[in-house]
Amino acid sequence: MLRLTSGHLTAQALRVFASLGLPDILREGPKSAADLALATKSDATTLFRTLRFLATIDIVKRDENGEFSLTRLGRTLCKRPNPVIHDNTLLACSALHWTAIGNLLHAVKTGENAFRAIHGKAYFESLGENPEEAGIFNAAMNSASQIGIGAILAAYDFSAFRSVVDVAGGEGALLRGILARHKHVRGILFDATDAIEQQVPDEMVADRLTTIRGDFFSCVPPGADAYLLRRILHNWNDQEAITILRQCRGAMPRSSKLLIIELAAPQPGDSGFDWAFLDMLMMLINGGRERSLHEFEQILEAAGFSCPRVILTRSPYWILESAPA
Ligand SMILES: C[S@@+](CC[C@H](N)C(=O)[O-])C[C@H]1O[C@@H](n2cnc3c(N)ncnc32)[C@H](O)[C@@H]1O
Incomplete structure (x- = not known):
């Protein structure tokens, strides 16, 4: 003990x-x-x-x-050669995370978001005011963005699409991987961050990658064959997640596909530690959550999508493929 x-x-x-x-x-x-x-x-x-x-x-x-x-x-x-554990250790133990984790008792008693209860503002807002913490967060996100890309590309055939929007794609690591593998696909990298306009696309995909800055609570680029939401919905509570999904639904032609890529809920034989750990962090820091398949089905239905097809990958992530209902 x-x-x-x-x-x-x-x-x-x-x-x-x-x-x-x-x-x-x-x-x-x-x-x-x-x-x-x-x-x-x-x-x-x-x-x-x-x-x-x-x-x-x-x-x-x-x-x-x-x-x-x-x-x-x-x-x-x-940190070398692969910084992912180093960078994510610094984030998990960072000063801002520390304050929210220390406020778990208050969160359990009141149901309030632990971070907001202490700081009076959302985590992402605090990051905007704190360059050192933002640097730790961005480094952790960027190094983790490589995890599972090979497994996702192996598990799902993206060749059927001509255009793909990576919604809140960050640096667009997955989208670049799709474009590199499928030479006929065009990609739109959509994100709210200032950094989106400074993206320097790799030469191989440069002529097929467009970047657009925007807020997924108010619009998403329309008309593509597929929409990716990777490591996005778990940052948000159900109401916010449904709003993001509705924005995607409004932008999507009837024939297009929505691909949600998140940490797979525990499978038989899995202790579920990683999933439950991340769920606690999401709860305390952003007010988000990891979701079971049933919980995804509920928010998808509320946003006007079909029941998802589940594709497991040989990585910690699953792909939930859905379409406008
Ligand atoms: C955890 S990162 C995931 C990035 C990428 N999808 C990946 O898997 O590597 C979350 C992303 O959401 C973006 N984001 C946060 N709020 C947003 C908003 N309101 N509109 C668009 N993007 C937003 C952030 O800038 C960040 O790039």
């Missing part, structure tokens, strides 16, 4: 370890706490005691000379 109740300390020790870049420094070989403190402009004693704690949870090892080295588990926090 102590291991579980000290989870807050574990999370912050891991945050320190990752944000000081210690995993990448230790990749080069064992180092003393004094050398690590020098390299990261930190306090040697406090860092030593934090590393000694991290050694008890198998992140580092301390050898007979008192030097620390990385364990196999600790190595997963290196």
